[in-house]
Amino acid sequence: MNLYDLDFTALEALFASWDIASVHARTVWKWLYRQCPVDFAGMPNMLPQALRARLIAEATLELPVVVDSQIAADGSTRKDLLHLADGQRVEVVIMRYRHRHSACISTQVGCACDCRFCATGQMGFVRQLSATEIVAQVLHAQRTLAANGHKLTNFVLMGMGEPLLNYDNTLDALRRVCDPRGMGFVERRITLSTVGIVPGILRLAEESLRINLAVSLHAATDAVRDTLLPVNRRYPLDDLCGALKVYTDITKRRVMLEWVMIDGVNDTREQAEALVTRFVGIPVHVNLIQLNPTPEFDAQPATPEAIDAFSAILDRAGIPHTMRQRRGAPIAAACGQLRRRSLLEETGR
Numbered sequence: 001m002n003l004y005d006l007d008f009t010a011l012e013a014l015f016a017s018w019d020i021a022s023v024h025a026r027t028v029w030k031w032l033y034r035q036c037p038v039d040f041a042g043m044p045n046m047l048p049q050a051l052r053a054r055l056i057a058e059a060t061l062e063l064p065v066v067v068d069s070q071i072a073a074d075g076s077t078r079k080d081l082l083h084l085a086d087g088q089r090v091e092v093v094i095m096r097y098r099h100r101h102s103a104c105i106s107t108q109v110g111c112a113c114d115c116r117f118c119a120t121g122q123m124g125f126v127r128q129l130s131a132t133e134i135v136a137q138v139l140h141a142q143r144t145l146a147a148n149g150h151k152l153t154n155f156v157l158m159g160m161g162e163p164l165l166n167y168d169n170t171l172d173a174l175r176r177v178c179d180p181r182g183m184g185f186v187e188r189r190i191t192l193s194t195v196g197i198v199p200g201i202l203r204l205a206e207e208s209l210r211i212n213l214a215v216s217l218h219a220a221t222d223a224v225r226d227t228l229l230p231v232n233r234r235y236p237l238d239d240l241c242g243a244l245k246v247y248t249d250i251t252k253r254r255v256m257l258e259w260v261m262i263d264g265v266n267d268t269r270e271q272a273e274a275l276v277t278r279f280v281g282i283p284v285h286v287n288l289i290q291l292n293p294t295p296e297f298d299a300q301p302a303t304p305e306a307i308d309a310f311s312a313i314l315d316r317a318g319i320p321h322t323m324r325q326r327r328g329a330p331i332a333a334a335c336g337q338l339r340r341r342s343l344l345e346e347t348g349r
């Protein structure tokens with residue numbers, strides 16, 4: 001049995017079935033999530049001999065293995081390919097900034113949402129990631145940074161997949177990494193990004209976990225959003241904005257709106273004005289992101305002039321926004337560029 005498959009309650013139940021006091025479950029849990037061990041060699045000394053022997057005989061510590069890595073020339077971004085037990089793969093992107101270290105984590109292999117400009121969408125849906133596979137990516141980022149004397153300070157669920165279509169596993173994973181008895185990750189340093197799954201947003205509003213929510217909006221009229229994000233036909237903008245109003249009312253937290261700037265498609269005055277109209281009175285922060293090229297989407301990033309004009313309209317309306325820094329493009333690790341086979345294909349292995 002893989003100890004990383006258990007949440008704290010299950011670990012405690014296992015130890016109880018072995019007649020082991022629950023205080024030892026706390027010690028083991030802390031060791032698992034603070035040291036991120038890959039074998040039993042460094043087990044804490046304070047554990048009883050009987051427990052140590054039983055763990056070695058009956059338990060395992062299995063996390064996905066890194067099979068390939070790419071590091072950007074300036075060292076600020078790396079992309080690691082993790083091999084899952086069934087041969088599927090996910091990519092974890094680790095980014096170093098001046099005062100923080102962040103990771104981009106996946107929640108599914110592939111994605112069913114089919115957003116036109118997104119490489120993951122273009123590959124289709126393969127399978128859900130388990131809670132353990134999601135946690136493993138965070139542990140991997142943590143361990144990689146720790147090896148260089150750094151600490152993972154933030155992470156975003158913006159890798160492959162739609163987290164709110166893998167709701168239970170995603171929330172399980174987040175509860176596990178935030179559990180103060182173990183890793184104790186700070187909730188407000190986690191951002192979950194969704195394409196706009198309305199029932200998931202409403203459910204998330206009721207959770208006690210105080211993470212940040214980002215919504216991939218990309219267009220403020222149904223006509224344009226329908227063409228970019230097929231999911232909009234299921235959850236049109238009126239429903240989505242209604243859910244975000246409920247979410248911000250309940251949580252009192254600002255929602256981030258992601259907006260990929262595509263030349264002549266959604267970088268227009270009309271779209272900026274529609275965005276303003278829809279979000280007056282809802283606390284949002286707009287993140288403008290330059291479009292990253294992907295194989296099956298024939299469009300160009302917005303021009304600097306279009307970005308300035310768009311941003312001026314938001315400014316006048318008092319809508320806070322930032323143009324997000326572009327990272328990882330040279331190693332195909334930028335937003336929307338993660339794709340299962342890319343790393344091996346690019347390196348020719």
Ligand code: SAH
Binds near residue numbers: 117157215258292
């Ligand atoms: N399914 C979630 C999270 C994964 S995508 C979501 O849709 O939010 C993470 C972010 O990258 C989203 O905002 C997505 O719209 C954006 N993205 C996807 N493809 C992109 C591309 N080619 N260029 C720039 N951003 C892209």
